[in-house]
Amino acid sequence: MIFIARRLVAAAVLLVIMSGAVFGLLYASPGSAEQVLLGTRVANEETRENIRQRYNLDEPLTTQYWLWAKDAVRLDFGESIRTGEPVLNAIKDRAQLSLRLGAYGFAVAFVAGIGLGVLAAMRNRSGIDRAVVSLSVVGASSPAFVTGVFLLYVFAVLLGWFPVFGQGEGAMDQLWHLTLPALTLAFGAAALLIRFTRAGMITALDQDYVTFARARGVSEGRVLFGYALRNAMIPVVTASTVLLAAMLTGAVLIEVTFALPGLGALLVDSVAFKDVLMVQGLTMLLAAVAILTNLLTDVLYLFADPRIRYTRVAP
């Protein structure tokens, strides 16, 4: 419990530091803060005065940050410079799609990566093993937009099994629309998981505890899953939560390739239009997701490895 409490404190500290950096984006952008916040509006004395009032630009910097942070805690990041829409609403609209895509992609990557990794390890040095390893090399080295375009061309254009773009209506239709993007997203991630799982399984299958389990007649299924995979999963847990964070937040290229209006697409647009308030809101959200998944990793570790729960290093 102390362990989790310590991690929570660390996560909170990290979040505060991140918020400072995100707040600084306003001043790091080219041009004065006033200019940036004006955007494309007409720059007369009245609008300038309005902006200064609204965003407390006349206050000292620390006060400005404090006022900004107070709003940010309530998830109020102001209004988009571009559309005037509250940042939170814009993010909410887009987040649903990105979350679905990320979760779908992660589920595919997790099942395929671990399944193929275990299979390759069990058939180590066979044809199957080589095929799986080759697939993972291709997966790890193909940029997402190449994979995306390739899948689109084969399955949507040539075969016509899946739609070319859009997000669909209703649960099944949406799933159908999201399948190709999710597969694209999963391809690279699965490659990584295959490698971690395969290496972990090969090591575990060679351990004394696996030999000893077999030597006393423990069933093969239990040996594979209860003994070998259970131990091989410990490094995989770390890898997969990092992947989860990346998938929830970093599907930019895939959203663009498949013309999906997700968070990634929103981020790209906002950066292009110098919509600093929107960028602040998005960055804060992504940072929070990254920090939370790291916290999740630590907690999962506790369950995966009892030794961490009672760490005691010998002198």
Add this chain to the structure above:
Amino acid sequence: MRSNVGPLRGADGNGSLLEAVGLAIHSRIGGDQRTIVRSLDLSLDEAETVGIVGESGSGKSMTARALVGLLPSGLSARGEVRLDGNNILDLSQRELGRIRGSEVALVLQDPFTMLNPVTRCGDQVADGLVDAAGRRLGRRARREEASRRLAEVGIPETVDRYPFELSGGMRQRVAIAAALAGDPRILIADEPSTALDVTTQREILALLKSLQTSRSMALLLITHDLRVAFSTCDRIYVLYAGSLLEVGGAGAVEAEPLHPYTLGLLLSEPPGDRRLTELVAIPGSVPAADDVATMCPLAPRCQWAQSKCEVSHPPLNPVADNRLSACLRIDEIRAEMHSLRHNAERPAVVHHTAEASVPLVRVENLEKAFADASRRRGSPPVIALGGVSITVGVTESVGLVGESGSGKTTLARCLVGLETPTAGVITIDGVDASNYGSLSADQLRKLRRTVQIVFQDPYSSLNPLRTVGSALKEVLELHHKGGRNLEGGVAELLERVGLAASLSRRKPVALSGGERQRVAIARALAVQPRLIICDEPVSSLDVSVQAQILGLFRTLRDELGVGYLFITHDLAVVRQVVERVYVLYRGEVVESGPVETVLDHPQHAYTVRLVESVPRSASQQRPMR
């Protein structure tokens, strides 16, 4: 206990429980086929205890694996292993899975790697449990049965513990309970006590023996230690370089070994109850099976070898009642072997020449505490040494005996400055060596020339990238020894430790364990020290090699007058080398005095336990619990 069964066939005459006929094991790496076991016949009867005795490289562990159909990948077995009318070697893994656990189970050597680190002990025991119909038990029944099984091995409280929370001995007990979960008729135990402390070793062997009796189960014990085999087994198979050299009843083999190798092995293991005049060792080291395929495997190392020993591989022949030996000359040399043993076992008188002399090393109230890295700040530190005082006189040889965790290695590391003591004073040859960090370069140099150290593991104490010659040259240069002729200095050092000068061009990887330890000793000798601290210098070596190194220590002492602080857990070893001994227990000296007094008349309860745990043959042994 001991039955008068024949070496090859059961007493009932109608076949054995487990029988291997012509079992051969080969490894194939790339296109290169190597022999691990040449051809082995073995039988095991109901409720019988049989030992396979051999050094590393003999093929004993792979034999154990082959008997349960669990050879590592790359290894294959031929021949027959008969169990219940089946040939184990022909069965599929699925069929083997049904036999393992219920008919035969194997316990491996290392309790620290044998258990699943992320699963509770009770669950691991329960994994092997099945009900009468062969199905997995329900949740509650599993837990109850697992507790009962753990109670059978004396540790019912571990059912909800993880392996890493337990000591080595307790883990070995959990492993034994797990292996017995399916109530096998045969238990194969591969060096079940080797990785454990001496007192725990004895407990584990006693436990195995009592389980074997109470379950009337057959036990096949694989060991490198003849004394362990004598004290536990009914019959013994002696395996060497993949070939059986001798088979016979334990008592008969102990009374008179009928193969020079068995005799050599017996004499290589120093007795715990006396110091020997001369340590008889088998020269050289264990060869690969293929290198001795067309001769008697022992011929290159045997003092009785003749040309007829080197022309063909001798078969096992009956040489006496229920005795088999693969020695061609056994009839001719039997009397000679007998007198060699008789002479070799004569006790020597320990000369306490140096006891009254000036102390070279004086340690007073030494304390060392380690902060527990994982705990929160402010938690109590781990006490490794709690006020230890010892002295070592000039040219004196002193033993420091204790189990792992007793603080003996910490003391050694403090003496050479690898650790800085928390409190207390170390004086070496008049220099205050309590804190190496505060010494001047001159003082340090003086200390290094006075005290050197030889570590336990010769595999990690030599730099794998440097040749033996350059490692030795470096020391000679650093201390301006050996003058201009460094090459000559290196050759002289190697010769001193019984190695050929040509070895200086080799890297450690091309050396055997014994050769590496000799190089480590040569490196310590390079500065002509007055005291060498030896931290378990022979415990990672094979028995026959161990005797060579102990012999070397004695020779160096006689020739150079160097003293030792000899740190070991092995009472038999320490008895052969030192005059005085300190017994260390949990960071404190509990007993000290002349070695023969302490070992023959131990006063402290812990020393008594240590002395009792030295394996003895059945004839000498006090009854086991």
